Amino acid sequence: MRAKNSEWLTHEYFRTYRIANAVDTIMRDPFAYLRELEGLTVDDGIIDFLPHWQKDSALHKFIRFIADDIFMDDSHGPSRVPYGPDPVHPQWILPADLAMMNYGIIDEPLFFIPDDPSGGVPVNHPEGDGNTDPYFVQNACYHYLERLPLLQVYEDLMARIADEVFFVMFTNRRALASLNKFLSMYLDGFSPEYFTEEDKELTKLFAGEGELKRVRPPIWARRAVFYRDRGRCTGCRVNLSGLIDTFDVANYDHMIPLARGGLNDVTNLQLLCERCNKRKGDRIHIPSNHYRRWY
Known part of the structure; x- marks a missing residue:
């Protein structure tokens, strides 16, 4: 580590x-x-x-x-x-x-x-x-x-x-989504019953077979994703920096949904506005490849 x-x-x-x-x-x-x-x-x-x-x-x-x-x-x-x-x-x-x-x-x-x-x-x-x-x-x-x-x-x-x-x-959302999609193949359908006695503690991480529990992203992860995505929805590019709570957890979307074998990992997050987040739901969409220029 x-x-x-x-x-x-x-x-x-x-x-x-x-x-x-x-x-x-x-x-x-x-x-x-x-x-x-x-x-x-x-x-x-x-x-x-x-x-x-x-x-x-x-x-x-x-x-x-x-x-x-x-x-x-x-x-x-x-x-x-x-x-x-x-x-x-x-x-x-x-x-x-x-x-x-x-x-x-x-x-x-x-x-x-x-x-x-x-x-x-x-x-x-x-x-x-x-x-x-x-x-x-x-x-x-x-x-x-x-x-x-x-x-x-x-x-x-x-x-x-x-x-x-x-x-x-870290700025390449599509590469990150591809990595998480690859890993999801091994998690999807993975049952906690497979764990040995040594790994039994890991069963607490699961909501069900092949699905991890939804756990609130820590502030360091939300901050990293917010600044990487320049405070804008990666879907419609609306400015989210004026929100009362800049790091509102509702705006942090799992690119590979937990229900599809996604991980609670900073590389699996993207910034979405409420409308785009609801529209995406638990489906896997190819992340946007639009990035704001430095100048």
Whole structure:
């Protein structure tokens, strides 16, 4: 779980748009990536998404999953960066170590890519055509990256990257709705009876089979959505900032309704006026892609 130390974010933009683009691409057609997404959804993976109004939102969780996969792909090569004072014969490191140094998480690399096969044991990777590294390099990189998620420094890296990509993607309501629609497939029809004794407490979250209880969005979630949507109904664009209660809970609509497997998650909210909210009801509508210009 991420710990919020400040309302301010220092943005380093390390692979931010590459990861955001990967998240958006997958959410546009998740069925084409079901095999890749198994690690997120199998073995009751949906349980991590169920608790109401987590600041570690569904999007944060999904970003970390995709970012980790991208870093793991570096084990095949040729993703590497030079390190050291000698520009002619540098040592080589993986982007994960460079990222951790950029964020100030570590002071020096934890791993150097080997330049000789000493101790290398071939694995079932085919010999490359020049676009992949030799076996012994792939082995060494893979085993390092396989162990890296066990370290706190890597968890800290994923938290920083998730915050940065979230900052970029939170304005994209259609991508957020696609993510929540994908997750709703696993929640829809999910019965609390499936829970093990260890997870029985989670039954309190449900109103019925496949439907979470309606829980009032906390002020931080309403504030985030209100300012993201610029205080206007995303349907008809009427100005809602003049209301007596700017953060009136009635104006916060679940893009994927709870009755359709939607989550009580900040990424599943949009700002609607009373008329548009009533018109939408418990149906799934594609969110508006109209956004107010900055200037």
